[in-house]
Amino acid sequence: MIGNIHGSHVFWQGSDAARVFVWGEDDHLRSYIYKNGKLVTPPSKSLYLIPNGMPGGMLSISADGNKAGTGIVWALVPLFGDANQQRGVRAQLLAFDAQDIGKDIWRSEPLDASFGKDSVGLFAKFVAPTVANGKLFVATYGNHENPPGPTRYWQENMPAPGSVPGRFYVAVYGLRP
Numbered sequence: 715m716i717g718n719i720h721g722s723h724v725f726w727q728g729s730d731a732a733r734v735f736v737w738g739e740d741d742h743l744r745s746y747i748y749k750n751g752k753l754v755t756p757p758s759k760s761l762y763l764i765p766n767g768m769p770g771g772m773l774s775i776s777a778d779g780n781k782a783g784t785g786i787v788w789a790l791v792p793l794f795g796d797a798n799q800q801r802g803v804r805a806q807l808l809a810f811d812a813q814d815i816g817k818d819i820w821r822s823e824p825l826d827a828s829f830g831k832d833s834v835g836l837f838a839k840f841v842a843p844t845v846a847n848g849k850l851f852v853a854t855y856g857n858h859e860n861p862p863g864p865t866r867y868w869q870e871n872m873p874a875p876g877s878v879p880g881r882f883y884v885a886v887y888g889l890r891p
Contacts, residue, residue: 717741720769721842726812729782733812737771737789740764745787745815754820760815762808767796770840775812785812786819788843790834790852793823797837805837807852 717739724735725748732748742759764770772787786809793804804823811817822832822870834876836855 717770718768720840721772724773724775724787726775726777726785726787727780728777728813728847729780735773735775735787735793735812735815737764737791738774739768739770740766741770741814743771743773743787743789743815745812758815760810760818762818764791765794767792767828768798769839771808772840774842774845776845777812782813786810787812787815788845788850790837790841790843792837797839802855803837805834805852805854807832807843807850809832 719736719738721737726733726735734746734747734753735743736750737743742761742763744757744759746753746755746757748754763838770790771791774788776786776788789810791806791808793806794814795803797803807822808818809820811819822834834852834854838853843854
């Protein structure tokens with residue numbers, strides 16, 4: 715059963731069907747066919763199960779219009795742990811085939827969970843990956859121990875009243891055309 719949903723759903727009109735994607739806490743990524751103004755159930759779901767805890771997956775989609783084989787669902791999720799209970803949970807960036815989310819296309823961390831060359835760093839809650847101009851931008855709290863991976867930029871946060879200023883990072887991934 716799907717847990718609370720903390721990130722936004724995303725919509726894609728593919729070549730074969732319209733789909734709505736959502737990833738709640740303690741769950742799999744789910745894909746619903748959208749037909750005649752309704753979500754068709756049961757949904758299909760990914761094989762990847764998010765670790766126990768919050769907040770679920772933060773989603774975005776990239777595609778060459780509705781051209782078959784080009785839709786990618788991007789998901790930023792905690793790699794381990796509950797990001798609601800602690801700051802400093804490692805992030806995992808995942809890519810799934812939008813027409814068949816059972817196909818795990820790519821992940822930023824190797825299966826053995828060591829820091830890989832594409833490591834995102836620490837999970838920044840409630841921030842979906844952003845796709846623009848052939849690049850994927852991912853907000854992160856950085857990784858102070860081992861900053862591998864894609865190009866990283868940092869700047870000081872503008873703190874909200876009563877909050878503690880800190881730093882955030884943006885991991886930038888070049889996408890293949």
